[in-house]
Amino acid sequence: MAPTTTMTTKEERPPRACVEVRDLTKRHGTNVAVDRLSFQVEPGRVTGFLGPNGAGKSTTMRMVLGLDRPTGGEALVSGRPYAQIREPLRHVGALLDPSAVHPGRRARDQLLALARSNRIPDARVDEMLDRVGLAAATRRRIGGFSLGMRQRLGLAAALLGDPRVIILDEPLNGLDPEGIQWVRSLLRELAEDGRAVLVSSHLMNEMAVTADHLIIIGRGRLLADVSMTEFGARYGRGRVRLRTTRPEQLGRALAAVGFALTPGDGGTWEVPGAQPDEIGVVAAREGVPLQELALHSDSLEEAFLRMTAHSTEFTATANAGREHALT
Amino acid sequence: MILKPVLYSELTKIRSLRSLVWSLALAAVMLVGIGALACAAYGDAEATRADYDPLAVGFWSLNFAQIALAVFAMLSLGGEYEKGTVTTSLTAVPQRTRFYLGKLLATAGLSLTIALPAAPLTFFLTQGLLDEHGVSLGDPGAVRAVISLILYFPLLTLLCMGLAAMTRSLAATLGLFLPFLFLLSPLSMEVPGLWNVTQFLPDRAGLYAVMNVQPDPDVFYNPWLGPLITAVWAAAAVSGGWHALRSRDA
Numbered sequence: 001m002a003p004t005t006t007m008t009t010k011e012e013r014p015p016r017a018c019v020e021v022r023d024l025t026k027r028h029g030t031n032v033a034v035d036r037l038s039f040q041v042e043p044g045r046v047t048g049f050l051g052p053n054g055a056g057k058s059t060t061m062r063m064v065l066g067l068d069r070p071t072g073g074e075a076l077v078s079g080r081p082y083a084q085i086r087e088p089l090r091h092v093g094a095l096l097d098p099s100a101v102h103p104g105r106r107a108r109d110q111l112l113a114l115a116r117s118n119r120i121p122d123a124r125v126d127e128m129l130d131r132v133g134l135a136a137a138t139r140r141r142i143g144g145f146s147l148g149m150r151q152r153l154g155l156a157a158a159l160l161g162d163p164r165v166i167i168l169d170e171p172l173n174g175l176d177p178e179g180i181q182w183v184r185s186l187l188r189e190l191a192e193d194g195r196a197v198l199v200s201s202h203l204m205n206e207m208a209v210t211a212d213h214l215i216i217i218g219r220g221r222l223l224a225d226v227s228m229t230e231f232g233a234r235y236g237r238g239r240v241r242l243r244t245t246r247p248e249q250l251g252r253a254l255a256a257v258g259f260a261l262t263p264g265d266g267g268t269w270e271v272p273g274a275q276p277d278e279i280g281v282v283a284a285r286e287g288v289p290l291q292e293l294a295l296h297s298d299s300l301e302e303a304f305l306r307m308t309a310h311s312t313e314f315t316a317t318a319n320a321g322r323e324h325a326l327t
Numbered sequence: 328m329i330l331k332p333v334l335y336s337e338l339t340k341i342r343s344l345r346s347l348v349w350s351l352a353l354a355a356v357m358l359v360g361i362g363a364l365a366c367a368a369y370g371d372a373e374a375t376r377a378d379y380d381p382l383a384v385g386f387w388s389l390n391f392a393q394i395a396l397a398v399f400a401m402l403s404l405g406g407e408y409e410k411g412t413v414t415t416s417l418t419a420v421p422q423r424t425r426f427y428l429g430k431l432l433a434t435a436g437l438s439l440t441i442a443l444p445a446a447p448l449t450f451f452l453t454q455g456l457l458d459e460h461g462v463s464l465g466d467p468g469a470v471r472a473v474i475s476l477i478l479y480f481p482l483l484t485l486l487c488m489g490l491a492a493m494t495r496s497l498a499a500t501l502g503l504f505l506p507f508l509f510l511l512s513p514l515s516m517e518v519p520g521l522w523n524v525t526q527f528l529p530d531r532a533g534l535y536a537v538m539n540v541q542p543d544p545d546v547f548y549n550p551w552l553g554p555l556i557t558a559v560w561a562a563a564a565v566s567g568g569w570h571a572l573r574s575r576d577a
Contacts, residue, residue, distance in 0.1 A: 062414075062576075062577075065421075066418075066421045067417060067576065067577040068576040068577070083421040087332075088421055096414055096418075100410065101412060101415075102344060103410070105344055106343060109342075109343030113336045113339040113340045113343065114336070114415065114419050116332060116339055117336035117420050
């Protein structure tokens with residue numbers, strides 16, 4: 001039994017909120033959208049689901065939510081297939097396409113219809129509209145909403161049943177900077193509550209500041225299943241940037257210890273794959289003056305692009321399991 | 328399998344869309360209004376014709392009302408595919424049979440609710456306007472016509488929803504079925520050989536039971552069987568839609 005807090009008055013919850021995907025496969029004719037994909041979304045953290053457009057993220061999410069039938073494998077939410085959950089909005093909150101709404105319906109009615117199908121009290125609808133900042137627009141028809149407002153409405157719908165599992169497909173799309181900030185802190189809050197949060201994106205930079213854990217897929221296959229920190233350490237290749245008045249002398253000394261000094265831009269020099277202290281020691285020993293010495297990481301976005309650009313090359317290792325495909 | 332929450336949810340969906348509320352209201356208004364207008368304006372002239380039938384004149388407006396009703400039914404189900412909201416609906420109610428049943432019952436239930444007062448009202452209003460050329464409820468065929476009319480509303484609703492569930496496209500359902508209902512099916516009555524077959528079409532069978540005082544010698548079945556024939560078509564469409572909804576990806 002998981003320890004329960006004293007505040008818990010809600011109905012009985014499944015022991016562990018999580019999403020498990022096992023050997024999930026979806027074929028449309030000869031085209032393989034999702035290919036023997038396995039991963040797990042753990043509670044208490046934000047899991048970023050990354051991949052270029054068309055990598056199979058949405059298809060995977062649709063299979064998790066029981067909308068598309070897998071060709072092979074299975075997807076479980078808190079241990080059960082989604083379609084077997086009674087009143088699923090109380091367990092799983094999902095936002096797939098914020099534009100999939102009837103433009104003629106008022107925001108409040110849209111949520112009322114959803115809430116009532118799962119016996120969620122009407123009062124909760126107003127509470128959620130307030131929480132996502134749409135309190136002033138509850139009586140407005142959705143047709144007049146901006147994409148950002150539709151995202152907020154979709155998030156309100158996802159949170160209606162106070163779910164332990166949250167699945168969001170590109171929730172930052174169409175939001176203004178303030179909205180993005182808001183969604184990020186919302187996701188953090190939800191994860192800190194011990195909920196399992198799965199958020200897809202095709203932008204690494206978005207996930208770098210949002211997710212704790214990353215699941216990266218390309219062409220429907222798992223490329224990496226790593227924590228954000230580990231991804232940074234592993235794939236954000238280090239590179240030391242420096243300025244010196246005697247590059248030739250330093251270059252020779254560095255070559256002797258296995259580093260290469262290459263010209264960078266703006267009169268700087270770079271040493272790939274090194275740490276600043278290693279270079280500092282060499283420079284001090286040689287008596288070479290340094291005007292600047294700093295570590296430069298490749299942006300995580302570049303690392304992500306490198307990884308997905310060659311996704312087919314790594315399929316053999318990716319299929320070996322949930323282990324880090326790139327080593 | 329508890330249907331009540333789904334029913335409540337579906338009623339909320341219908342109530343919150345103007346297109347649905349108006350198309351259903353229009354069906355009732357056209358049935359009563361056009362019926363009354365036709366009887367007031369052409370009642371006496373029609374009564375002089377050799378093939379005069381007071382029920383055919385009184386319920387002539389059903390030809391128009393059924394179009395609005397079909398649009399209502401198709402919008403209710405086909406609209407979910409048109410706007411992509413079916414994804415959200417099925418996330419809330421992933422048991423597809425339950426979702427489908429709830430939607431069918433809510434929509435057809437509203438059709439029935441509106442027909443229950445509208446059909447007798449149309450009957451008494453139009454027959455009253457036809458005056459001495461009209462029939463009363465005690466006359467042969469009158470009760471059958473009113474009951475058949477009441478049943479025709481939910482049956483046509485179910486038929487259209489089943490079709491929409493099969494095609495999963497509002498445009499396709501409207502584009503295919505409305506011309507059929509409005510043009511091809513009525514025109515087929517004028518072609519003697521064709522009428523032998525087309526009298527078994529869902530709308531012809533339904534209207535036959537509503538719009539005839541006396542059984543037509545050219546029709547092979549008793550007018551009371553009209554609603555049953557419509558029901559068979561509706562059942563076929565509903566089960567076809569059910570199969571599509573269960574087997575295909577949403």
